[in-house]
Amino acid sequence: xxxxxxxxxxxxxxxxxxxxxxxxxxxxxxxxxxxxxxxxxxxxxxxxxxxxxxxxxxxxxxxxxxxxxxxxxxxxxxxxxxxxxxxxxxxxxxxxxxxxxxxxxxxxxxxxxxxxxxxxxxxxxxxxxxxxxxxxxxxxxxxxxxxxxxxxxxxxxxxxxxxxxxxxxxxxxxxxxxxxxxxxxxxxxxxxxxxxxxxxxxxxxxxxxxxxxxxxxxxxxxxxxxxxxxxxxxxxxxxxxxxxxxxxxxxxxxxxxxxxxxxxxxxxxxxxxxxxxxxxxxxxxxxxxxxxxxxxxxxxxxxxxxxxxxxxxxxxxxxxxxxxxxxxxxxxxxxxxxxxxxxxxxxxxxxxxxxxxxxxxxxxxxxxxxxxxxxxx
Amino acid sequence: xxxxxxxxxxxxxxxxxxxxxxxxxxxxxxxxxxxxxxxxxxxxxxxxxxxxxxxxxxxxxxxxxxxxxxxxxxxxxxxxxxxxxxxxxxxxxxxxxxxxxxxxxxxxxxxxxxxxxxxxxxxxxxxxxxxxxxxxxxxxxxxxxxxxxxxxxxxxxxxxxxxxxxxxxxxxxxxxxxxxxxxxxxxxxxxxxxxxxxxxxxxxxxxxxxxxxxxxxxxxxxxxxxxxxx
Numbered sequence: 040x041x042x043x044x045x046x047x048x049x050x051x052x053x054x055x056x057x058x059x060x061x062x063x064x065x066x067x068x069x070x071x072x073x074x075x076x077x078x079x080x081x082x083x084x085x086x087x088x089x090x091x092x093x094x095x096x097x098x099x100x101x102x103x104x105x106x107x108x109x110x111x112x113x114x115x116x117x118x119x120x121x122x123x124x125x126x127x128x129x130x131x132x133x134x135x136x137x138x139x140x141x142x143x144x145x146x147x148x149x150x151x152x153x154x155x156x157x158x159x160x161x162x163x164x165x166x167x168x169x170x171x172x173x174x175x176x177x178x179x180x181x182x183x184x185x186x187x188x189x190x191x192x193x194x195x196x197x198x199x200x201x202x203x204x205x206x207x208x209x210x211x212x213x214x215x216x217x218x219x220x221x222x223x224x225x226x227x228x229x230x231x232x233x234x235x236x237x238x239x240x241x242x243x244x245x246x247x248x249x250x251x252x253x254x255x256x257x258x259x260x261x262x263x264x265x266x267x268x269x270x271x272x273x274x275x276x277x278x279x280x281x282x283x284x285x286x287x288x289x290x291x292x293x294x295x296x297x298x299x300x301x302x303x304x305x306x307x308x309x310x311x312x313x314x315x316x317x318x319x320x321x322x323x324x325x326x327x328x329x330x331x332x333x334x335x336x337x338x339x340x341x342x343x344x345x346x347x348x349x350x351x352x353x354x355x356x357x358x359x360x361x362x363x364x365x366x367x368x369x370x371x372x373x374x375x376x377x378x379x380x381x382x383x384x385x386x387x388x389x390x391x392x393x394x395x396x397x398x399x400x401x402x403x404x405x406x407x408x409x410x411x412x413x414x415x416x
Numbered sequence: 417x418x419x420x421x422x423x424x425x426x427x428x429x430x431x432x433x434x435x436x437x438x439x440x441x442x443x444x445x446x447x448x449x450x451x452x453x454x455x456x457x458x459x460x461x462x463x464x465x466x467x468x469x470x471x472x473x474x475x476x477x478x479x480x481x482x483x484x485x486x487x488x489x490x491x492x493x494x495x496x497x498x499x500x501x502x503x504x505x506x507x508x509x510x511x512x513x514x515x516x517x518x519x520x521x522x523x524x525x526x527x528x529x530x531x532x533x534x535x536x537x538x539x540x541x542x543x544x545x546x547x548x549x550x551x552x553x554x555x556x557x558x559x560x561x562x563x564x565x566x567x568x569x570x571x572x573x574x575x576x577x578x579x580x581x582x583x584x585x586x587x588x589x590x591x592x593x594x595x596x597x598x599x600x601x602x603x604x605x606x607x608x609x610x611x612x613x614x615x616x617x618x619x620x621x622x623x624x625x626x627x628x629x630x631x632x633x634x635x636x637x638x639x640x641x642x643x644x645x646x
Contacts, residue, residue, distance in 0.1 A: 129534075132510075135507075136514065136517070139511065139514050139515060139517065140517075140518060140519060141518075141519065146507070146593040149507055150503060150504065150505075151556035152557060155556075167557070167561075169557040169561070170556040171553050171554070172505065172536050172553060172554035172555075174536055180553055187571065187572070190575070191575050207517065208513075208517075211517060212513070212533060215526065215527035216527045216531075266551075267550075268549050268551065269498075269540065269550065271544050271548060271549050273544070274531045275531045282549075283549065286495075290577070400534070400536075401531060401534050401537060402534065402539055403543055403544065404540070
């Protein structure tokens, strides 16, 4: 099997238009969760979300377009023979809102297939690409899929691009489900009571290690293992014992040829909902037994960006591995007793070479990635 | 890359059925058959009637395919994967969900319907109903790659990420969209050399069934059918 490396990353979040900006502010414990300005939040339990600042919407277009432009402009020229995978749950959802409010919007403009098409055209790729939809695990599973394609020798380069917006559509849905926190969310905190939405995107270029070496690409991180599993339990609630997440992580460990002891830190999904965070803590306890593995969630800082979350978190994980530190879990001031000593609203240095990043989503799906420290050119 | 076709099932305007039967198959712009849970499930399954129309369509085709493969009954959850292609995904459900937010609407959106506004919920429903714990996701690739889910499924099998996988497509365009509705799923298993268990699907580099190229879904279904088996 071929070795897989990550050679370029870019991210746009509520905390910055570059990964560098976001990383600095994440480490400082800042949060982008603030009042939403691009739609009225009257009648909802909160007006808070983590929006990308100054994302001006061109007339007749989705806010996704300037987000993608801001994101892709940061990437170096990627190989034209890249396979393309995108990950988004709702794509240009603001256009659907327009349509229902009387604007003339063709059905074709609402489809998720528009996202890979736009990215392929912008990046000059031959492959028209495909969007992977797996709810809030979409980007994580797309990255695993990219790893699988390269490892099997099906291709030597894959560009993964993920993006999702804060929209009234999703805001109203989580509000109806009583899933929104009135205050900025508190992942893994004993007082957590719901999620805060966020938006953003990430782009990651994955290469066959031999090609990266041959063409002089940097190795920002290594993709060592990946896994995906369904808990087959409930459409919106995770299995309480974390069986789906455990299954996904065990697959990733098996693919990487690693024991659980190798995992030095975890970038958790950590939405701030009671059941998700409890499920993750149960899964980590099953996987790592009595060994306390430091973990964090970025959702208190960046909000929950749905299908893009796993890609943004993987991009940040490259920096975590480079610098040996997990950013604070914003809002986690009184850690849940089950997580005490492993998570908090402070940076957590870690020693080790391997970081686990995981996400879970509606439909019972779970995805896991094992990332290794990079460093060579 | 290759796999055995262990079963197939479909719901199309031209008919609904299984690979082991002789029912019609026909994609197009006609009406879908009106299936009830009694057509598909031996046990009472009231949840079926509460699903959104997209999930009902997909779950029906999955049930028929698993039944054709003899895999519809289970005691313990199984690591069977699910990959579906869908152009329109849950767009019709999205429009229904957000409809109350239109001018003049009552702004009371449905929390139940919100759960069906991600396209992979149909796979989650199938996972719950049939105890499927393998990888699952929906591909949106446009109409230019009709066999994308089968290619992906073959790659997953070849990589050892699953030993059995359901792969197919499911589409239910919203009213007014110029496209047809229907769903078809194949149950694919790791191909043992010389096995007679079912048709052999191979990607080399175009898709072949038992050594013969297939260009579209009707050709593929015709080549994979085993009338009299079911």
